Each structure stands twice: as structure tokens, then as C-alpha cells.
Amino acid sequence: MIIFFQNIMSLTEHFCLKILDKCPDIQQLRRIHCRLIIAGNLASASHVALKLMKAYSECRQITVTRQLFDEFPQKDVVFFNVMIRSYVNNKLFERALHMYRSMNRIHIFPDHFTVPQVLKACSGSENLWVGLQTHVSVFKKGLHSNLYVGNGLITMYGKCNRLLEARKVFDEMPGRDVVSWNSLVAAYAQNGMFHDALEVCRTMVHSSSLKPNAGTMASLSPAVTCSTSSDNLIFMKEMFMNHARDSLVSWNVMIAVYVNNSMPADAVNLYLEMESCGVDPDSITVASVLPACGDLSALSLGRKIHEYVKRKRLLPNLTLENALIDMYAKCGSLHDARKVFDEMQTRDVVSWTSMVSAYGMTGDGQTAVTIFSDMQRSGLTPDSISFVPVLSACSHAGLLDQGKRFFKLMTDEYKIVPRLEHFACMVDLLGRSGRINEAYEFVKNMKMEPNDRIWGALLSACKVHSNTDIGLVAADHLFQLVPEQAGYYVLLSNIYAKAGRWKDVTTIRSSMKVKGVKKEPGVSNVELNNQVHSFLAGDQSHPQSKQIYEELDIIVGKMRELGYVPETDSALHDIEDEDKGNHLAVHSEKLAIVFVIINTEPFTPIRITKNLRVCEDCHIAAKLISKIAEREIILRDTNRFHHFKNGFCSCGDYW
Numbered sequence: 001m002i003i004f005f006q007n008i009m010s011l012t013e014h015f016c017l018k019i020l021d022k023c024p025d026i027q028q029l030r031r032i033h034c035r036l037i038i039a040g041n042l043a044s045a046s047h048v049a050l051k052l053m054k055a056y057s058e059c060r061q062i063t064v065t066r067q068l069f070d071e072f073p074q075k076d077v078v079f080f081n082v083m084i085r086s087y088v089n090n091k092l093f094e095r096a097l098h099m100y101r102s103m104n105r106i107h108i109f110p111d112h113f114t115v116p117q118v119l120k121a122c123s124g125s126e127n128l129w130v131g132l133q134t135h136v137s138v139f140k141k142g143l144h145s146n147l148y149v150g151n152g153l154i155t156m157y158g159k160c161n162r163l164l165e166a167r168k169v170f171d172e173m174p175g176r177d178v179v180s181w182n183s184l185v186a187a188y189a190q191n192g193m194f195h196d197a198l199e200v201c202r203t204m205v206h207s208s209s210l211k212p213n214a215g216t217m218a219s220l221s222p223a224v225t226c227s228t229s230s231d232n233l234i235f236m237k238e239m240f241m242n243h244a245r246d247s248l249v250s251w252n253v254m255i256a257v258y259v260n261n262s263m264p265a266d267a268v269n270l271y272l273e274m275e276s277c278g279v280d281p282d283s284i285t286v287a288s289v290l291p292a293c294g295d296l297s298a299l300s301l302g303r304k305i306h307e308y309v310k311r312k313r314l315l316p317n318l319t320l321e322n323a324l325i326d327m328y329a330k331c332g333s334l335h336d337a338r339k340v341f342d343e344m345q346t347r348d349v350v351s352w353t354s355m356v357s358a359y360g361m362t363g364d365g366q367t368a369v370t371i372f373s374d375m376q377r378s379g380l381t382p383d384s385i386s387f388v389p390v391l392s393a394c395s396h397a398g399l400l401d402q403g404k405r406f407f408k409l410m411t412d413e414y415k416i417v418p419r420l421e422h423f424a425c426m427v428d429l430l431g432r433s434g435r436i437n438e439a440y441e442f443v444k445n446m447k448m449e450p451n452d453r454i455w456g457a458l459l460s461a462c463k464v465h466s467n468t469d470i471g472l473v474a475a476d477h478l479f480q481l482v483p484e485q486a487g488y489y490v491l492l493s494n495i496y497a498k499a500g501r502w503k504d505v506t507t508i509r510s511s512m513k514v515k516g517v518k519k520e521p522g523v524s525n526v527e528l529n530n531q532v533h534s535f536l537a538g539d540q541s542h543p544q545s546k547q548i549y550e551e552l553d554i555i556v557g558k559m560r561e562l563g564y565v566p567e568t569d570s571a572l573h574d575i576e577d578e579d580k581g582n583h584l585a586v587h588s589e590k591l592a593i594v595f596v597i598i599n600t601e602p603f604t605p606i607r608i609t610k611n612l613r614v615c616e617d618c619h620i621a622a623k624l625i626s627k628i629a630e631r632e633i634i635l636r637d638t639n640r641f642h643h644f645k646n647g648f649c650s651c652g653d654y655w
Contacts, residue, residue, distance in 0.1 A: 025059070026059045026061065029052075029055050029056065029059060029061075033052060036048060036052070046072065046074070046076075046078075046079075049068055049072050049079075050078065050079065050082055052068055053065045053068050053069060053079075053082050053083070053086065054082060054086075056068070057082075057085070057086035057089060057090065058089075060090060062086060062087070062090050062092065065083065065086045066083065066086075069082075069083045075108070076108065077103070077108050077109065077110065077111055077113075077114065080099060080100075080103045080108060080110075080114065081111075081113045081114050081117065083099055084096045084099050084100060084114065084117045084118065084121070085117045087099060087121070088117050088120045088121050088124070091124060093120075093121040093122075093124040093125035093127075094121075094125055096117065096118070096120075096121035097118070097121050097122070097125070097127060097130055100114070100118045100121070100130075109141070110137070110141075111143075112143050112146045112148065112149060115134060115137075115138060115143055115146075115148075115149045115152065116148045116149055116151070116152040118130070118134050118152075119131065119134060119149070119152030119153060119155065119156045120152060120155070120156075122134065122156045122159075122160075123152075123155050123156045123158075123159040123160075124159075126159055126160050127160075128156075128160040128162065131153075131156045131157070131160060135153060138153070145173075145174050147173070147175055147176075147177060147180070150169055150170075150173045150176075150180065151177075151179045151180050151183050153165075153166075153169045154166045154169050154170055154180065154183040154184055154187060155183045155186070155187070157169065157187065158183065158184075158186060158187025158188075158190055158191065159187075159190070161191055163187055163188065163191060163193065166183075166184060166187045167184065170183075170184045176208075176210075177210065178204075178210045178211070178212070178213055178215065178216065179215065181200065181201075181204040181208065181210065181216070182213075182215040182216050182218075182219045183219075184200050185197050185200050185201050185204075185216065185219040185220050186218075186219035188200060189219060189220060189221075189222040190222065194222070197219075197220060197222075198220070198232055198235065201216065201220050201235075201239070202235065204216070205239065211243045212239050212243040212244055213243065213244055213247070213250075214244050214246075214247030214248075214249040214250045214253075215249075216239065216243075216244065217236075217239065217240060217244050217247075217249065217250045217253040217254070218249055218250075218253055220236065220239075220253075221253045221256060221257060233257070233261060233263075236254070236257055237254070240253075240254045245277075248279060248280075248281075248282060248285070251270070251274045251279055251285065252282075252284045252285050252288060254270055255267050255270050255271060255274075255285065255288045255289055255292075256288045258270060258292070259288055259289070259291055259292050262295075264291070264292035264293075264295035264296050265292075265296060265525070265532055265534070267288070267289055267292035268289065268292050268293060268296060268298060268301065268532060271285070271289045271292075272301075272530065280312075281305075281308070282314075283309075283314050283317055283319070283320055286305055286308070286309055286314065286320055286323070287319050287320055287323045289305065290302065290305065290320075290323040290324060290326070290327040291323065291326065291327065291330075293305065293327050293331070294326055294327040294328075294329070294330030294331060295330065295609065296525050296527065296532045296609060297330065297331045297332065297525065297526070297527060297607045297608065297609040297634075297636060298331070298527040298530070298532055299328075299331040299332075299333055299527065299607055300527055300529070300530055301527065301530045302324075302327045302328065302331060303336070304530065306324055306340075309324075316344070316345045316346070318344075318346060318347075318348060318351070321340055321344050321351070322348075322350045322351050322354060324337075324340045325337045325340050325341055325351065325354045325355065325358070326354050328340065328358075329354060329355075329357065329358030329361070330636065331607060331634075332362065332607060332634035332636060332641050332643070334358055334359065334362060334364075337354075337355065337358050338355070338358075341354075341355050347378070347380075348380070349375070349380050349381075349382065349383055349385075349386055352371065352372070352374075352375035352378075352380065352386070353375075353382075353385060353386045353389060355371050356368045356371050356372050356375075356386070356389045356390050356393060357389035357392075357393075359371065359393060360389050360390065360392050360393025360394075360396060360397075361392075361393075361396070361636075361640050361641045362640075362641045362643060362650060363396050363397055363640070363641070363643075363650040363651055363652070364393075364397070365393040365394055365396055365397020365398075365399050365402075366397065366399070368389065368390060368393035368394075368397075369390060369393065369394065369399065369402055369406075372386070372390045372406075381414070382410075382414065383416075384410075384416045384417075384419060384422070387406060387407075387410045387416065387422060388421045388422065388425060390406055391403055391406055391407060391422060391425035391426065391429065392425050392428070394406065394425075394429055395425055395428045395429040395432055396432075396640055396651070398432060398433060400429060400430070400433045400435075403425075403426070403429040404429075407422065407426055410422065420448065420450075420451050420453065420454065421453075423442075423443075423446055423448075423450070423454055424451075424453040424454045424457050426442060427439050427442060427443060427454050427457040427458050427461075428457040428460075428461070430442060430461075431457060431458060431460065431461025431462075431464075431465075432461065432464075432654065434465055436458075436461055436462060436465055436467045436470055437470070439457075439458055439461060440458065440470050440473070443455070443458060450477070451481065452478055452481045452482045452485070452488075455474045455477045455478045455481065456474075456478060456487075456488060456491075458470065458471075458474040459471055459474040459475055459478060459488060459491050459492065459495075460491060462474060462495060463491050463494050463495050463498070464654065466495070466498055466499065468495055468496075468499055468501075471492065471495045472492075475488060475491070475492040483515060483517070484515075484517060485517075486512065486517045486518060486519035486520070487519065487612075487613070489508055489511070489512050489517060490519065492508055493505050493508040493509070496508065520611070520612065521536055521537075522536070522537060522587070522588050522589075522610060522611065522612045523535070523536060523588060523610065523611045524588035524589050524591070524592040524608050524609070524610045525592070525608065525609045525610075526592040526595060526596055526606070526607065526608050526609075527607065528595075528596065528599055528600070533592070533595060535588040535591040535592045535595070536588055537586055537587045537588045537591075538586045539586075539588065539591055542591075542595070544595065544598070544599075547598055548591055548594050548595050548598065549586075551594050551597065551598050552586070552590060552591070552594045555594065555597075555625060555628060555629070558628050559621065559624045559625070559628065562624055562627070562628070564620065564621070564624055566617055567615070567616045567617035567620060587615065587617070587618050588610065589608060589610060589614060589618045589621075589622065589635065590618060590621055590625075592606075592608045593606055593608065593622065593625055593633060596608075597629055597631065602630065602631075603630060603631065604631065605631065605632045605633075605634060606631050606632070606633045606634065607634045607635075608633070608634070608635045608636070609635075609636045610635065610636070610637045610638075611638065612637065612638060613637050613638050613639055613655070614635060614637045614642065614655070619642070619649065619653070619655075622635060622642065622644045622649070623644050623647050623648060623649055624647060625644075626644035626645055626646060626647060626648075627646055627647035632644065632645045633645075637655070639655050640655055642655065
């Protein structure tokens with residue numbers, strides 16, 4: 001009978017341990033724990049106690065893990081290793097280091113499993129002092145040749161900004177794996193030494209038998225994210241295509257790299273390719289690609305991603321919800337942005353600021369101001385970034401007094417020191433209100449040196465209100481600050497042309513040619529069936545070019561019947577390579593608008609994004625086309641949104 005009972009207990013223990021190996025949930029884990037206590041041998045079976053400790057740690061029940069540790073009478077190095085790893089995995093780095101020190105005090109010596117975990121704790125807490133002590137101990141105990149110890153030392157020194165030591169450990173390692181290379185790449189990238197990070201990665205690819213993996217992509221991403229070198233981007237893409245496409249991490253990194261390097265079309269195309277490859281996006285993927293959808297006004301794709309988010313139950317998630325608001329706002333869909341905002345369980349300053357910006361960009365300054373006030377009443381404190389969109393909203397809506405009040409509120413009540421962005425908004429606010437002299441005095445009285453955005457806002461106001469004298473002053477500063485930016489030459493040229501000073505217009509043209517200044521080609525993007533189509537002025541490369549130009553001729557004829565006369569001043573002094581040999585009628589915005597008209601059902605809204613400021617002729621044309629085609633046209637340029645409907649624009653013809 002006794003033997004039979006012992007066998008039953010043994011079977012119970014065996015069954016429980018098998019379940020523990022499968023990482024049970026917390027409720028199941030507690031039931032197993034009770035059964036093992038009833039079995040009566042938990043206090044003496046070290047392998048059972050260790051498995052329970054690991055299981056509780058994975059369930060983030062670190063208090064119970066520590067209780068099991070404390071209650072076991074005969075603890076060896078394995079118990080300390082499990083407890084230290086439990087603390088590290090739960091990001092309790094200081095407790096892990098305290099446990100490490102306590103094992104030394106009772107003369108339990110660390111082994112090659114202990115040291116890597118201790119080094120992780122040093123990395124997580126950036127505790128260089130303990131890291132250095134551990135490195136000395138490693139040499140004394142002969143563990144310096146251990147691969148995992150070496151990798152841990154590289155990571156620790158990298159996190160503590162000791163790159164010479166990290167490189168020395170790497171160079172002296174008798175053997176390296178892909179983690180060793182990734183750790184060194186990450187060490188350089190985390191400390192802003194992007195060139196070195198890329199060079200290490202290139203060396204790994206060309207001179208090592210090891211192949212990059214998702215960890216390499218993640219380690220290298222800060223270097224390429226902050227890089228504007230096309231060679232670096234090409235290298236990253238090749239590495240992704242050839243070595244690292246089997247991991248969701250790699251896809252996420254590559255999408256983020258494209259987004260952060262202002263390549264939204266590439267980011268969206270990669271996301272679509274990811275879907276076609278059967279790789280399921282996660283919340284990181286979605287948060288990365290949504291800004292790209294917004295940049296391209298890819299509303300259909302953005303809505304499709306939103307449906308995926310709801311289907312996968314990724315909400316509530318503050319980061320995702322903020323990204324959705326921003327995407328809808330950039331696509332000009334205020335209704336969708338507001339719906340996401342209203343359904344949020346919690347909101348932060350970013351959520352409120354995004355909504356303020358959304359209304360401000362469309363010219364609804366009064367609603368933007370109301371939302372900003374609602375944010376204040378909600379108990380959140382606006383930060384310096386929050387004041388930029390509300391000041392801009394006041395500017396676009398001509399709310400001079402309210403804009404001045406918000407600037408005073410920011411400086412006097414919230415004690416926020418104005419930044420250049422706030423000053424630029426105030427100059428724009430005064431300039432749009434026709435207070436050119438007041439705007440100029442404001443610039444002269446600034447306590448910091450004005451930048452090109454501030455002088456540019458003043459120059460734009462001078463163009464609208466035909467103030468040549470102050471316009472020349474602003475232009476002179478701009479040509480000194482950013483002599484390569486063609487847009488400011490064009491603005492000054494516009495001022496001269498408006499005043500009939502054609503000789504000065506010619507001088508500006510000549511100056512641009514001598515200095516080699518070229519205006520960035522205008523590109524208009526439009527989405528159709530989840531695909532983004534891009535147009536340049538006079539573009540003949542699109543498969544439907546013949547149909548587009550035929551339809552455009554018909555529409556221009558109808559525009560002329562309504563009194564349309566091309567804005568020839570724009571053609572005369574808007575000096576762009578894209579316009580050479582082309583008529584105003586084939587500017588990129590017009591081509592994009594007609595493309596949507598011939599490919600969609602009547603009354604379907606048209607959404608376009610342009611990388612430059614919309615010209616006066618295209619603005620006039622869009623108003624007329626919205627009336628002729630009975631279409632709402634939502635066009636976002638670098639300044640703001642233009643909602644064209646029934647022959648009118650939301651900007652009031654001032655942008």
C-alpha cells in the first residue's frame with residue numbers, strides 16, 4: 001500500500017512538471033503548485049522548486065518567485081542564477097545586482113550562466129561600476145573566453161558609452177557568433193556613431209561566414225534611420241532582402257527606416273508586400289506604417305489597416321490610436337479622426353494636440369481653439385509642442401486676438417520659453433492679418449536669432465500684401481541663411497512681378513542660374529485601389545497618360561466657359577525645371593485630379609498630397625473643377641489643407 005501511494009505521488013509530480021515545462025497561465029500554475037505541496041516533497045526537491053520559480057517568473061509573479069527562493073533550505077548557484085535571471089527578465093535590474101552581491105557574501109561563486117545575466121542587469125541599469133568589477137572577476141575565474149560572457153560585455157560597455165572597451169572585447173574574442181556582431185553594431189548605433197555601425201555590419205557581411213538576421217536589422221536601424229545616405233539605405237535594403245525577411249522584426253525595422261527617411265511610398269509598398277507574403281503585422285508594424293499612409297493621403301489603405309487593428313483586437317492602445325488620429329487628419333478625413341478620438345478610453349497630450357492640429361490644418365480654427373480649451377479642462381497640461389498647432393490654427397483662420405492670447409498664456413501662465421516654431425506662428429499670424437510692420441517689429445525684438453522659417457513667413461506675408469520694402473529685407477536674410485532654397489527666390493520674384501518690376505524678376509532668375517539653385521520638382525500623390533500613383537508636371541510616364549490628357553483638354557474647355565484664364569504671372573516667374581516646355585494646364589495637381597475623375601464613380605471625393613505649395617493657377621483650376629465635376633477635392637500642400645467644393649476653397653484664397 002505504501003509503495004502504491006508513493007507511485008501515485010510520483011506520477012502526480014511527473015504530470016505537474018510536464019505542464020510546468022509548457023508555461024501554464026497563472027491560474028493553472030497555482031493549481032499545480034497546490035498539488036505539489038500536497039505531494040509533500042516540494043521542500044526537498046530542488047528540480048521542482050526551480051521549475052516553479054521559472055514558471056512564476058514567466059507569469060511576472062516575481063514576489064512568489066522570490067518567496068520560493070527564500071524558502072528553499074539548500075540553495076546552490078543554480079538557484080541564484082534562476083533568481084537573477086527572473087529579476088533581469090522582469091527589468092528589475094538593481095534587485096538582480098543585489099542578489100549577485102549577496103551570493104558573493106555567502107561564498108557561492110558565479111559560473112558562466114551567472115555572468116551574462118549580471119552583465120544584462122548592468123546594461124539595463126547602465127551600472128558601469130559593477131560591470132567593470134564583473135569584468136575583472138571574469139578574468140580571475142577564466143570565463144573571458146566564454147562566448148556568452150563576451151557578448152554580454154560588449155553590450156554592457158555599449159550601453160555605458162565605453163566603445164573602446166566594447167571594441168577591445170570584440171577584437172579579443174576567440175570566437176564570435178552573429179550576436180557578437182549585432183552587439184557591436186548596436187553599441188556604435190546607440191551612441192550616435194552611425195558610420196562605424198554601418199562599417200561593422202558591412203565587414204560582417206563581406207568577411208564573415210555568418211549571415212545577418214533580424215537582430216542585425218534591429219541593431220542597425222538607428223544608424224540608417226538617422227542617415228540620409230542613399231548608399232546606406234541601399235545596403236540596408238539588400239541586407240533585408242537577402243538575409244532577414246523571415247522575421248517580423250526585420251519587416252518592422254525596414255518599414256520604420258523608410259518612414260523616417262521620408263520615403264512613405266516605399267514604406268507602404270513594403271507593407272503591402274509583407275501582407276502578400278502572409279506575414280501578420282503587429283502593433284509596431286501598424287504604428288510605423290500609418291504615418292506613411294497619412295503622408296500619401298492613402299485613406300483607403302489607412303481604413304483597411306484600421307479594420308485589421310479592430311479585427312485583431314489591438315485596441316485600446318494609446319500609441320496606435322494616436323497614429324490613427326494623425327493618419328486620418330493628414331488624409332483630410334476629420335470625421336474619422338474625431339471618431340477615433342471620441343472612442344478612446346484614455347487620452348494623452350499627443351491625442352489632444354493631434355486633434356487641434358487636424359482642425360487647424362483644415363482652416364477650422366475656432367474648433368481647434370475649443371479642443372485646446374477642452375484639453376486644459378480635462379486636467380492635462382499643454383506642453384510647448386501643444387501650442388504650435390493652436391497658434392497655427394489661429395493664423396490660418398485669421399483669429400488674431402485669440403492667437404495673441406494663447407501666446408501670452410503660454411509664456412505667462414505656463415512659463416514655457418517660446419521656441420522658433422512659436423515665433424514663426426506669431427509672425428505668420430500677424431502677417432496674414434495684414435500687420436506686416438508689426439510682424440517685422442516682432443522679428444526684430446525676438447530674444448533669439450530668427451531662422452529661415454520666420455523670415456519665410458514674413459516674406460510670404462509681404463508677397464500677399466505687396467510690401468516690397470520689408471519683403472526685400474526678409475529675402476536678404478533668407479539668401480544668407482538658406483541660399484540653396486529656390487522657393488524663397490520664387491517668392492521674391494512673385495513680389496517683383498506683382499509690382500510690375502520685370503527687370504528685377506530677370507535679375508532673380510539670373511541669380512538662381514549663377515548659383516545653381518534649382519526648385520524641387522513638384523510631385524502630386526493620389527491613392528486608387530490601395531495603390532499610390534505619383535505625377536510630375538507634364539508627366540507622360542503613366543499608363544493612362546493618353547486618357548488623362550484627353551479628359552484634361554475637355555475639362556479646361558469647360559473651365560474657360562466659366563471664365564477661366566490661366567494665371568500667367570505664375571508661369572512667368574515660378575521658375576521650375578518641371579515647367580519648361582509645359583503649359584500650366586499640365587501641372588501635377590491637375591493630372592492627379594483628372595486621373596481620379598476618369599477612374600472613379602461620380603461624386604467620389606478626390607484626395608491629393610503635394611510636396612510643394614500649390615500654385616495660384618492650380619488653386620483657381622481646382623475650385624472650378626470641383627464645380628464642373630461636382631466633386632469634393634481635398635488637397636494637402638506643404639502649408640495646409642485645401643477643401644474645394646462647389647467652386648470655393650476652405651482657405652479663403654489665402655495660403
